[in-house]
Amino acid sequence: MRDLKIKIKRQTEILGLVLAHSGKYLIYDFEEMFGVNDLTIKRDLQELRSFGIDIHSEGKKGINITSKIPTETLKAIIPQYIGIAVNQSSYDQATNLFISKLGPKSISTLTQLQMCIDQNFQVKMLYQKPEEKIVEERILEPHCIFQGDKHWRLLASHKGSIKQFLLNNIKTIEKLEKKFKPISQKQIDEIFGTSFKCWLGNERYTVRLKFLPPWPDRMKPRQLMEFQKVTEEPDGSIIYETVVNSLNEIASWIVSRGEGVVVLEPESLKKLVIKTAKDVINNYK
Incomplete structure (x- = not known):
């Protein structure tokens, strides 16, 4: 796992340096910079190309990117890099509050939800609203997990409406053997695109x-x-x-x-x- 993280971090940093300084770097420069051999750097470039990035070494002309990187590719790369590199030295208040509230249960809550999101299964959960003491049962269609206003949150459909739920306030989760049709990434982008902080609503x-x-x-x-x-x-x-x-x-x-x-x-x-x-x-x- 550690080797995989190191590789992803290195490849993303190579990409960032080439974007910032096209043609400046040779394969040899990255060998020296990252302490690896030339075959490793060549494999890194090949893997970046497999993601749809036109990055090539042109000998003495250096390493260049010959076409625009698709937005969807950037959306995949940046969170991955932040998760590996930035979070190692930053203070993640949402995660700290999540762990403080649920302890080891935070892992089971997070993983069960994400697996249902990946497989498009409904979930049944017991949920307590932040301002109330009553615990209620909810049947949800989970769409994505996101961070907002110092908390990890779940975006999900409930009784035909898209709502958000604080992961800290989920008491129990049960996967239901009933699938649902997920909303598109475009719909998710539109929902978050008009959110000034963390409120998700249909008004405009x-x-x-x-x-x-x-x-x-x-x-x-x-x-x-x-x-x-x-x-x-x-x-x-x-x-x-x-x-x-x-x-x-x-x-x-x-x-x-x-x-x-x-x-x-x-x-x-x-x-x-x-x-x-x-x-x-x-x-x-």
């Missing part, structure tokens, strides 16, 4: 915000949403536009920014921001 709200100085310099380089539009104004401000599935999440975020962030639309978001700010002030009266 077009939001326009105005950021006054000094916020424009801070906001222009940032990618808050997958689909967003930023327009610079003559007065030094910027207009930020996006689509979200929850006004509550973005309202709280706007209030937390303080002065200089103005809601242009929708009107319902303006009212919600004002109410949220008043509620915060009332805590100190």
Whole structure:
């Protein structure tokens, strides 16, 4: 397992270096860098090509990538690399909270769910809502496990609606011998594409915000949403536009920014921001 992780990490780093500096590196450079022989590097390039990446060694011209890497390939490579390399030295609060709450049961919960996702089997689980003490039985069609707002979560269909469930609050899981038709990756992408933080809903709200100085310099380089539009104004401000599935999440975020962030639309978001700010002030009266 350790050798496999080392290989995946090395191949991804070779890919990253070639993308950053096309033609700069020879096979010999990577031999020296990673402490392996030339056959290993050649096998690495071959395996990367098997993933649909046109990476080739052209002798003294160095190693180059001759065509654009498909988005789906990037989506497969990046989480894999993060899981192996980045998590070794970073603080994963969601995982730590998950383990703290469930202990060894965290592994059985995670693996049972993922196996049902892979095989498209329904699951029966006992689930306790975060704000309630009642434990309820749920029959779900599990679609994917994801991390959001410091927790591991399950995206699943329940009684015809797509919902999310905190893995920390799952009491028991049972695989049912009943299969279901999974939703497509495109549908999953659309669900997450309008989530400002972790709320997953069917509503869609077009939001326009105005950021006054000094916020424009801070906001222009940032990618808050997958689909967003930023327009610079003559007065030094910027207009930020996006689509979200929850006004509550973005309202709280706007209030937390303080002065200089103005809601242009929708009107319902303006009212919600004002109410949220008043509620915060009332805590100190």
